[in-house]
Amino acid sequence: MNAVAFGPVLDYSRRVVPGFTILLMILLAQLPVPLPFFPDITPALPLMAIYYWVVFRPDLMPRILVFALGLFQDALIGAPFGLSALIYLLAHGFVLNQRPFLVGKPFWVFWTGFAIVTPVAAFLTWLLASVLRGAILPTDVVLMGMVLTVVTFPVIAWALLHSQRWLVGSAETS
């Protein structure tokens, strides 16, 4: 019936959901939350979404998409183009590589994996930003942001899990 007619359209819209959740995370991370110091320690929401989707639906998370979303974030935050794109590309490559150790494991393994990815990504971002800006940037806020990112990960993972259940499906390709 209708489901048949709308099948391809529905299927296509399901496939773009992961990309859209990352886009949403990028925008959410920029919102002006009126808390002292919060802009400096905003959790790395897009990194959470990238990690989640690379582990669960790598087929819907091609590296060119991650790269493009990184460029979009760079444009928005006023960073040199390529900075976030590079970090997301490396995170994508690393997680894709380690995926066999993460798929089908209990949540704490999944979370631990993220707790390993986050500091590396944060350190690389700090290093690149420091080099590009020609000064050693403060590290205390980076550390706090990192902790906040790892601690809030389950909340975002839970939201993404539901978006996957309702909208994307769990068809595995590998």
Place this chain on the structure above:
Amino acid sequence: MAKRNASISVAGLAVPFRIWGQRFAFLGLLALAFALMLLSKAETGALERARTAIVDATIPVLDVMSRPIEAGQSVAQSVESYFIVRAENERLLEENARLLRWMLMAQQLEVENATLRAQLDFVPEIAPRAITARVVADTGGAFFHSLLINAGARHFVQRGQAVVSHGGLVGRVAEVGDRSARVLLLTDLNSRIPAVVESTGDRVIVTGDNTPWPTLTYLASNSPVSVGDRVLTSGHGGVFPPGLVIGVVAEASEARVTIQPAVPLSRVSEARVLDYGVNGILPPPEQVPARLAAPVAAPIASTTAPTPGAETAQ
């Protein structure tokens, strides 16, 4: 089934090619990222135009997304004010009495000033025009300190203009799109503001270092600056108009003097872009539309800034 088998066999044949292709794509994108970073560092016009175009396109979305936060903030404020209404009323009554005395004094001084000016043939100062805009994004995280506001070239915002909020300096306009602009906060590493310490008259530069407390540089080592002294813009260099409050001295040690910005920068929800017509040392931005090149004689009040519109600062 047949289709599936066919695709597997084709994939099987193509595996080495695919792996090489993927590696090449990965390395290619890595190289592209590095190339873009270097190009951005060189500040090519094309990349900056691409950036403002992207920000311009995203601003309406951010504008909508940031509204609930603003609403939440005002709800929180009204709840808070409900609980402190008595104390607040007492404080306001006291303040009102004090301000009334000041008002009388100001009126007397105004008359005296007018008389003296008339005797001197004083050329009156130009009152600045101001554009009020909403802050729709607090971007950059720990590494780049900037805000995005929902007013741009079409609202006569120009690069280099000073941005204030609640009477204190926030930063300056660094990039201008058609309907958006990026405000470089005074805490950013790239921010340098010629300033003067009110009590001692020392000329200094307020230098951002990406911490919440910018430092005062070029301060004479024997200067009697102490904690609590106000720091104002000096107007030197012609980028910022003189007399805007930047902050108060928060730490004054031998090694360094830092200030606490007068405006809580993480809570700025509305920003006022001041146009004093002083764009001194900044190079004229090449992307400013032609209609702005002419002196803005058109009354600013008639332009439609996204929120409260345009007004004139005192």
